[in-house]
Amino acid sequence: MRTPLSMLLLSPEAMTAVDRESAESGIDSYGLMVRAGRSVAAAALKYHPGALRFVVLCGPGNNGGDGFVAARALAESGATVAVHLIGDAAQLKGDAARAHADWIQASPQRPNELTAALSNYRPQAGDVVIDAVFGAGLSRPVPDSLAQIIKAVEEAGLPVLSIDLPSGIDGNSGAVLGAAFQAERSITFMTRKPGHLLMPGRAHTGTLEVVDIGIPERIVRAAAGPVQENGPLLWHEQTGALDAATHKYKRGHLIVFSGNALTTGAARMSALAGLHSGAGLVTIAAPEAALAANAAHLTAIMLRKIEDAQALAGFLEDRRANSFVLGPGFGDLSKARDYLPLLAQRNLVLDADGITAFKDTPQLLFNAFAQGETRLVLTPHEGEFARLFPDLSADDSLSKVDKAIQAARRAHAAIIYKGPDTVIAAPDGRAAINAHAPPWLATAGSGDVLAGIVGAHLAQGMPAFEAAAAAVWRHGDAGFRAGPSLSAETLTHHIHPLSQA
Known part of the structure; x- marks a missing residue:
């Protein structure tokens, strides 16, 4: 079209x-x-x-x-x-x-x-x-x-x-x-x-x-x-129609890493958003101390004990676990760095603490995903962008679009540079400016929901740029449907199918 x-x-x-x-x-x-x-x-x-x-x-x-x-x-x-x-x-x-x-x-x-x-x-x-x-x-x-x-x-x-x-x-x-x-x-x-x-x-x-x-x-x-306004025409050909013979693994398995017992809510919001966004299975991977807090709130979302990198390596033997969200409420920056090499061959959405974990060693992150197709999606707000790309953030001669595109090329990642004028960029120079979002999306936990939507799209096989652009639009659309009184908890219930975009 x-x-x-x-x-x-x-x-x-x-x-x-x-x-x-x-x-x-x-x-x-x-x-x-x-x-x-x-x-x-x-x-x-x-x-x-x-x-x-x-x-x-x-x-x-x-x-x-x-x-x-x-x-x-x-x-x-x-x-x-x-x-x-x-x-x-x-x-x-x-x-x-x-x-x-x-x-x-x-x-x-x-x-x-x-x-x-x-x-x-x-x-x-x-x-x-x-x-x-x-x-x-x-x-x-x-x-x-x-x-x-x-x-x-x-x-x-x-x-x-x-x-x-x-x-x-x-x-x-x-x-x-x-x-x-x-x-x-x-x-x-x-x-x-x-x-x-x-x-x-x-x-x-x-x-x-x-x-x-x-x-x-x-x-x-x-x-x-290559710069356009974000909208369904950018990604509608990548959404795919599920056939009658499909099964849950064909729709992808999304894994969201949980933080400790007192910070489990962010991961659950990401996981719930992923479930509402079409992932066939969603699992929260949590340390032992956070299992009880998560189990008390989960029904359709599964729970898996992942205490350390060794446990994660064992879990990854199942190749059907194809998409991951790391960062919302995670807290343990050292563990995030330990997990990265194990996830380098899978689709990864890095958000919040997942981004901050690499503020001193961004090249370590970039090198891990430098080869092959784009598998990494970064979702920084202004402060997080400055942590990973301090030189680009400080360059007033560059527009937000310019910064996002250069960051995407450097990181070999799809970038969601968040804000009231969120910019989505790809390493090949494509970019989209999103205007389909209400101001009341600026609320605690909203970014966790966005990360989960991106993860679900990656799990279902969408390329990184299209997955990111569609998620930003869908996130904004849910915000409009939820209305000014939304909270992150209620936002997930207003995520509508991509076929209705």
Whole structure:
């Protein structure tokens, strides 16, 4: 199944290449600008029909050109419009200069202001601000003059409609470059940028609308890279349908390692999530001291005494034990390091304490899984990521996607870089940004549930990247179904079959 255009993500550089390719193929670039600007004007009138004045803040590039077109269309509709430009109108070039000239030509016949300096804008009650300053192409901090306007607009509580991406947001990383508009709504064209999905860009974008302005789909697809939004089309071909003759071992045997007697809950949540996610068998492997605490809470999940590496080696003689989760509530970092070499030929989800166990010797972990197909899935949050990949974490020149991809290559693992904008990455450079998750998933034990879902997918034979991406989406979906009052214990009961994704 072909990925819809709306799921593709184009970097600002790739979008520039799309614009260039469109012009070279004979498409009228100014015609595209006119369609873009008019779509912005239509949205402004649709969502703010009672505006006393539309204030269009324009930048020196094509984003500003879209703004001039929008201003003219709004004026032609009878609205009161004020245009403010950052920089000198005489320095405008190409389509932006033409759009400005058309705006000036239309202005004298209507009671509208001509183009004024950006610094002259003073917010007024009843204003609706159309942000056409920089869009997604900014890669440096906004100038002080714009930062002051952003602050004034925010303090006045005025609605902002941004063209492409709120000015001040990095289109690649979603980072705030000094200051950024908080848009009520953003209008972008053809498809989205990573900065629309990555935080804090996503929070600044508001409601996002994607408008088709007529660029041929083939040109957009040719420029798209390996980064997409996470969704069922990324992994639906890998889910597999269980045939009528299947048995429990064909659906995989997932083993979750338990911590000591006082920290068994995390492992049980992972195990229960694995069971609800389709694993044929789920076993908790626990030290003797934790057997009674686990046994008191288990029914369909099996229990096995695994006290040390020697006992684990004996258990692993059964090759049907094909997928493991190590880390939730585990506690014993030394034992985690002892277990690693024994698990290197199996599918392993390393979470929480399992990650922390290798903070001083990450290369030991990476070397263990360096050969063959990807069998390791790492699920770090921000702090855990910094423990395994301190140099990548500290590199502010890299986006979260860049960091995740480089980490995946280094570790030869699928990476689930958790957060409100979870990124899933593979060693081959593929990556997905997940937006399908509610904020109330940020609760104790939620990550343990996610680890169990990943483990179940690996047990059933899904490749590591697809298993991770599907688990993140399914985890978020369960969160939506559970609602704001969810707890990790109740979350597992809202995991629905992948066939319903």
